Amino acid sequence: MDLRPAEVTSILEKEIESYRGQSALQNVGTVLSVGDGVARVWGLDDCMMNELLEFAGGVRGVALNLEEDNVGCVLLGDVTKVKEGDQVKTTGRILSVPTGDALLGRVVNALGDPIDGKGALSIPAEDYLPIERPAPSVVERQPVKEPLQTGIKAIDTMIPIGRGQRELIIGDRQTGKTALLIDTILNQKTTGGGDPKNPAQVLCVYVAMGQKQATVVDLVGRLEKAGALAYTIVVSGAATEEASMQYLAAFSGVTMAERFRDEGRHVVVMYDDLYKQALAYRQVMLLLRRPPGREAFPGDVFNLHSRLLERAAKLSDEAPKINPRYKKGGGSITALPVVETQEGDVSAYIPTNVISITDGQIFLESSLFNSGVRPAVNVGISVSRVGGNAQLPTMKKIAGGLRINLAQFRELAAFAQFGSDLDKATQATLTRGERLVELLKQPQYQPVPVELQIMLIHAGTSGGLDDFPPKLVQEFEKAFVEGARDGLPDVAKELLTAKALSDGAKAKLDALIKTTKAQVLATHAEPEAGKEKSPAASQPAAAKKDKKQGHA
Numbered sequence: 001m002d003l004r005p006a007e008v009t010s011i012l013e014k015e016i017e018s019y020r021g022q023s024a025l026q027n028v029g030t031v032l033s034v035g036d037g038v039a040r041v042w043g044l045d046d047c048m049m050n051e052l053l054e055f056a057g058g059v060r061g062v063a064l065n066l067e068e069d070n071v072g073c074v075l076l077g078d079v080t081k082v083k084e085g086d087q088v089k090t091t092g093r094i095l096s097v098p099t100g101d102a103l104l105g106r107v108v109n110a111l112g113d114p115i116d117g118k119g120a121l122s123i124p125a126e127d128y129l130p131i132e133r134p135a136p137s138v139v140e141r142q143p144v145k146e147p148l149q150t151g152i153k154a155i156d157t158m159i160p161i162g163r164g165q166r167e168l169i170i171g172d173r174q175t176g177k178t179a180l181l182i183d184t185i186l187n188q189k190t191t192g193g194g195d196p197k198n199p200a201q202v203l204c205v206y207v208a209m210g211q212k213q214a215t216v217v218d219l220v221g222r223l224e225k226a227g228a229l230a231y232t233i234v235v236s237g238a239a240t241e242e243a244s245m246q247y248l249a250a251f252s253g254v255t256m257a258e259r260f261r262d263e264g265r266h267v268v269v270m271y272d273d274l275y276k277q278a279l280a281y282r283q284v285m286l287l288l289r290r291p292p293g294r295e296a297f298p299g300d301v302f303n304l305h306s307r308l309l310e311r312a313a314k315l316s317d318e319a320p321k322i323n324p325r326y327k328k329g330g331g332s333i334t335a336l337p338v339v340e341t342q343e344g345d346v347s348a349y350i351p352t353n354v355i356s357i358t359d360g361q362i363f364l365e366s367s368l369f370n371s372g373v374r375p376a377v378n379v380g381i382s383v384s385r386v387g388g389n390a391q392l393p394t395m396k397k398i399a400g401g402l403r404i405n406l407a408q409f410r411e412l413a414a415f416a417q418f419g420s421d422l423d424k425a426t427q428a429t430l431t432r433g434e435r436l437v438e439l440l441k442q443p444q445y446q447p448v449p450v451e452l453q454i455m456l457i458h459a460g461t462s463g464g465l466d467d468f469p470p471k472l473v474q475e476f477e478k479a480f481v482e483g484a485r486d487g488l489p490d491v492a493k494e495l496l497t498a499k500a501l502s503d504g505a506k507a508k509l510d511a512l513i514k515t516t517k518a519q520v521l522a523t524h525a526e527p528e529a530g531k532e533k534s535p536a537a538s539q540p541a542a543a544k545k546d547k548k549q550g551h552a
């Protein structure tokens with residue numbers, strides 16, 4: 001071979017020119033002790049808080065306790081592979097998770113690794129974001145202004161939620177907390193037709209923490225069947241996972257949501273639930289020997305929850321000008337944290353913490369749930385402090401009196417059990433309340449579009465149902481919704497855009513209420529008249545009651 005010195009020189013020169021010294025400093029330490037999913041490591045002097053560590057055997061860990069002579073960390077993954085004396089390396093990276101569109105429709109764990117068997121994700125390195133990031137500052141935010149429709153009558157009418165708000169769902173076990181979340185996800189389909197590419201589509205991130213895996217599988221199945229999984233990310237920190245993975249899942253979830261928010265999209269994040277997250281956190285922290293405080297939770301459990309929930313925000317339209325981190329202004333993250341209470345005790349440590357961090361709470365009560373009032377929302381102590389600003393004006397007008405009506409009803413109903421002689425006003429409140437309670441009942445997986453909600457509530461609050469048997473209110477609702485869907489599209493449109501309900505629309509609604517009532521009564525009176533005793537008795541009983549009201 002014939003070597004040309006000029007060519008060799010030029011190649012060498014080019015190489016030298018483009019040479020960039022790449023020296024990476026890597027700290028290497030040794031495992032001092034390991035057990036229960038936590039390890040103490042000696043020799044990692046330059047380790048950062050929350051830094052990802054690499055153990056021999058490919059197991060990863062996160063540094064959580066930076067002490068004078070050692071680092072305490074939690075292990076993520078197969079903890080049995082780590083032994084005393086093993087080498088540990090720092091990575092220079094804060095724990096990060098993948099983000100972006102590719103995650104929609106997937107079920108992932110706290111590290112963003114898919115666990116749904118639909119194949120690996122190929123996410124470029126720049127789409128990995130650290131799970132701990134600062135929340136938007138005051139100037140980067142704006143007050144809520146768009147409604148987040150849950151499709152649940154009792155919530156959208158009386159406890160309205162705005163995009164960017166943090167609304168707590170609190171209640172004992174088995175009171176329908178998760179059910180509210182699922183219905184909210186299903187209802188977001190109305191925003192953009194369920195197409196994640198549609199910029200109007202509200203995206204959902206559901207974080208399961210400490211849940212049974214069966215519950216998560218069930219939820220995913222539900223969403224898939226309803227075509228709602230396409231715009232949802234499920235982050236699962238199920239009860240079978242390491243406690244560290246359970247509590248980190250919430251931060252992974254909000255990080256994935258932030259990516260969309262910073263691109264101008266609207267996202268709902270659901271943490272189901274923060275009580276179990278706190279338990280997992282307590283377990284990890286006690287193993288790391290942090291001192292226990294109230295109820296044996298570590299002192300920073302409040303910080304854990306506020307750090308998480310502060311990241312929910314409605315971004316200002318000017319946000320990109322203030323901070324280049326935001327690609328587009330106006331996006332939002334609405335947070336719906338769930339807290340499980342024990343025996344309805346809202347004054348326990350974790351419930352009071354989260355109540356004080358959020359913008360309101362929806363309180364679900366076992367006694368209501370068991371008596372058939374589902375969703376079991378206790379209207380008296382449920383509030384939404386900011387969502388009212390975002391409620392549709394027509395809804396605000398029509399549902400305005402609903403809360404007070406119901407509260408009065410609850411109070412009087414307790415009395416009325418004893419007395420028989422009730423004055424006219426009391427009787428009227430009871431009559432109205434009874435029908436409103438029926439009207440607000442709602443089966444699972446059937447979110448109601450907001451315009452239909454307004455029409456239904458109008459039927460109740462206008463007194464249109466006062467002379468109608470409460471037992472048939474749900475039949476009425478079914479027939480009425482059908483009638484309104486087919487017959488009143490113009491009224492529906494008006495309700496969504498107008499400031500107030502016009503007289504013309506009101507007349508149309510009232511006419512439909514009247515005909516629907518007659519129709520339902522007719523179909524239910526006939527078979528009952530033919531039968532004997534008990535079914536027949538219900539009709540005259542209703543009639544008698546009405547007569548009594550007339551006399552009183």
Ligand SMILES: Nc1ncnc2c1ncn2[C@@H]1O[C@H](COP(=O)(O)OP(=O)(O)OP(=O)(O)O)[C@@H](O)[C@H]1O
Nearest residue numbers: 172173174175176177178179180374375442443444
């Ligand atoms: N509106 C509803 N109508 C009828 N059944 C409902 C309704 N909401 C919830 N349920 C049923 O009640 C049960 C409990 O609901 P869900 O699992 O949502 O409660 P939870 O408070 O999340 O329970 P857990 O504390 O176990 O997480 C479920 O079987 C669910 O199907």
Ligand SMILES: [Mg+2]
Nearest residue numbers: 177178179272
């Ligand atoms: Mg649940």
